[in-house]
Amino acid sequence: MTFLAIGINYNTAPVAIRERLAFPADTLHTSLLDLRQVSEISEAAILSTCNRTEFYCNANTSDEKFLIDWVAETKSIDPNAFKPYLYTHADNQLIRHMFRVACGLDSMILGEPQILGQMKSAYQTACEAGTLGKDLGKLFQQTFTAAKKVRTDTAIGSSPVSVAFAAVQLAQQIFSNLGEQTALLIGAGETIELTARHLTQQGIGRLIIANRTHAKALALAEQFKGLAIALAELPSHLAEADIVISSTASQLPILGKGSVESALKKRRHKPMFMVDLAVPRDIEAEVEQLRDVYLYTVDDLQNTIDQNMDSRRRAAAQAEEIIDTQVDHFLAWLRAQSAQTVIRDYRLQAEQTRDEALQKAIGLLKNGGTPEEVLTRLAYSLTNKLIHTPSTQIRDAAANERHDVIAAAHEIFKLNKT
Template identity: 70%
Template sequence: MAILTLGINHTTAPVAIRERLAFPTDGLKDALLDLVRNVKVEEAAILSTCNRTELYCGADTATPQHLIDWLATHHGLPRDEFVPHLYTHTDSGTIRHMFRVACGLDSLVLGEPQILGQIKQAYQSASEAGTLGKHLGKLFQYTFAAAKKVRTDTAIGSSPVSVAFAAVRLAQRIFDDLGQQTALLVGAGETIELTARHLHEQGIGELIIANRTYDKAHALAAQFNGFAISLSELPRHLARADILVSSTASQLPILGKGSVESAIKARRHKPMLLVDLAVPRDIEQEVEQLADVYLYTIDDLRNVIEEGLKSRREAAHQAEEIIDSEVEHFLAWLRAQGATDTIRDFRLQAESARDEALERALQSLKNGTAPEQALQWLAHTLTNKIIHTPSAQLRLAGETERHDLIAAARELFKLQGNP
């Protein structure tokens, strides 16, 4: 059985193409069943995210062209609109690709961890749809193991490579326990959402989202067990913030030296970390003159990010070595499957001979044959039955000068001495 991948991602296609090939979560089961039914693949799973759509299939007869035809029909798209953006992998190429995707080596942000969860969801969806078989199911298990090993044995995901991640890592250096701190985030865009996500994952004690549009702040805060305030309420809540991260589109500063100074007095000079990720800046530069205030701008974090990227690139080289090893392990498992049917048939043949001989021996005992004589007969008969066919085949191999077969038999049965 061949293992195929057909896909499109952020490096091969613009978002306008990717979004037209995406699969909604609530329609994934029907899509999988349709794929198995109409393309005649034996196994199937679909990974669909904002950055990639990939079909993973186990097939005896289906080809990548069959998958392309199905994709065009399912989405109602002309082939020439998306085919130039596709890539395909087969067998060892599929195995390596899945491992690299799961480890974040094929991601927009090198080493990002979210993709592993998305692959696990793809596995779960295929499992619930009943479209996973032995080969694809085992490949997913090996994929999860490879990703875990890369995460454990390398620093692929430990260094900050986004300003949001860098801001949270900075907070962790300043405060021993984020679970005891309050974070106030100003804005509701992508950067603030990512910062909120990182803080939530690190167990922040309290999360407040402030935004000019209250509904946006509320929608974001609800995702991370926080609460929302309007931007006009910011001065009243500022003293509560141990950590403040701001990223708005304002053309003028929204936080001045006076407001921060008042907040510090209300906090009895308990330190505050202020991170300004906006351009133009949200926080007046004069704020850095205040005692007990740590003010960082996006420029301050760029060196941290560059170091993080360097660290992740080095870790990526280690990850590729681990993946090489894990690919070989899975290929060895696949090769072993080629012998499974032969082993099963050989066992069934031996068990059939055993059952037949045992039945005759038991009948002999019932007819009054001495137990010792019946056992000797059983041992002799069973030995002859088991070795008869291999002996006949080896004799024929000798007559036809199949020395390779004779050598293989000696290795298979671990025969000592000269052939």
């Protein structure tokens, strides 16, 4: 059997192709059952995210054509429309690829942790569909082990590399307990959504989302259990905010020095932490002059992010070394599986020899033989039968100068050289 995978990702295919090959979560179970019906496949799993779709199989061929044909038929798309964007991995190459994907080494953002959870979901869905067997199931388990070791032994995911995460981490450094703070987010785009998600994950006490389009603010606020307000309402809510993070497409500042100064008076000069992620800036530069404001711009955070990316790249080099070791571990397990048939056959042969010798010994006892005589003959007969075939093979190996067989015999039988 051959481990085989085909896939596309953010590097190889535009979003127009990626979305056509995507498998929604609610159809994945049925698709897996259908894929498992392909005659060449014994095991299968599908990983489908916004940035990649990959099909993992244990197959009786290394030719990916059958897999491409299945995808084309399932998605009702001409194979030539997506084949130029495909990559293929088999056996050792696939093992390494899965390990690198799970560790975030193949991600758009180096070291991002979400992909590991997505791979675990793919594994769980395949388990529930019954499309995983011993080998591919073990490969997934080893993949998770490799990812855990990389996360534990390197700094691949310890440093923020998005401005949203960097802003939240900076807020955590300033406020010891985010659960007691109120955050005001200005905007409703991707950066603000990501910021809201990070703040929620860190247990922010209260969330206010302001946007020019109230409906967008409301949709985001409902998602994160916050309060939605219009931009016009900012002056009446600004004093409530311990944390202000802004990212809009406005060409003019949204918060001026005067409005922030008024909010500080209402707060009795309780400090405010402000991050302006917009270009052009949403918060007037003069706000930084106010004593009780800690104002950071996207450039301030970018320096940190650049340093953290360097840190992640160094960690990625360490991760590759760990992956090398984990690949070796899995290959050793695979090789051990190939020996199971030999071990089983050898055991069956030995048990058959034992049973035959035992029946003869029981017969001798029934015919009046003394226990001592019967045991002695049993031991002698059993020893001769067990060593006869190996002895013959070793003599033949010596006659044919098969020194490798003789060396293997020393190792297998743990013989002391004389």
